[in-house]
Amino acid sequence: MPPTELIASARNGDAAAITSLLAVAQPDIRRYARATCRTADVDDAVQDALCLLHRHIGSLRAISAFSGWLFAVVRRECLRLARRGFGQAAPLEELGEQAEIAVRPDHELRLDLAAAIQSLPAHYREALVLRDLEELTIDEIAARLETTRETVKARLRRARTLAREYLAR
Known part of the structure; x- marks a missing residue:
């Protein structure tokens, strides 16, 4: 996980820190999405989670809660994507x-x-x-x-x- 200084700077609106945080967090997001999502939804979940991270990092209350917050975002995205695909036929x-x-x-x-x-x-x-x-x-x-x-x-x-x-x- 990213260092607390990077998370704190990103939370305070530093554009360079946000960019660095996205780059550092992306492998963890992808790994968790692979474990949580259907294979077809992994890339979409990662992209959506990164967008949400970029938009909402300022609302993070406690820096120590970053990883839990991020994994909750990924889990919600996976569930949202699964619901969207519910009822559709699976490929052979x-x-x-x-x-x-x-x-x-x-x-x-x-x-x-x-x-x-x-x-x-x-x-x-x-x-x-x-x-x-x-x-x-x-x-x-x-x-x-x-x-x-x-x-x-x-x-x-x-x-x-x-x-x-x-x-x-």
Whole structure:
């Protein structure tokens, strides 16, 4: 992140400091946009965030809040761009292997799904089966497994990720 003196000068309206701040902050903005936005929206989010930084740096209350403020701007831009694209058809290139899965016969999909679930470690498999097959709530699963809600949510998230990776092979 940029030094506090640069942020302070930019906040006070120094044009050269604003230009330098934009140049210094751009790689961080791009990195965060790549992690937050859809691939197609990264460049737009970076450009919009840089424009907002240029226009609103003077409204920054605390210099120490710069990085949090900047990342909030990027996150909002990514959400705005995602909402704008909501409901539009995705290009076929982005669908990739999902299209291959969609045309497979149901019996093959069932076998693959059963194999994916069976490949999970027991604690992940148990949480996934209780939630997605037995349709228990998070609280019911936590009570049955004698663990916390957070643990159940983490196990479900990890189990679904592992199953998705297994099916993508």
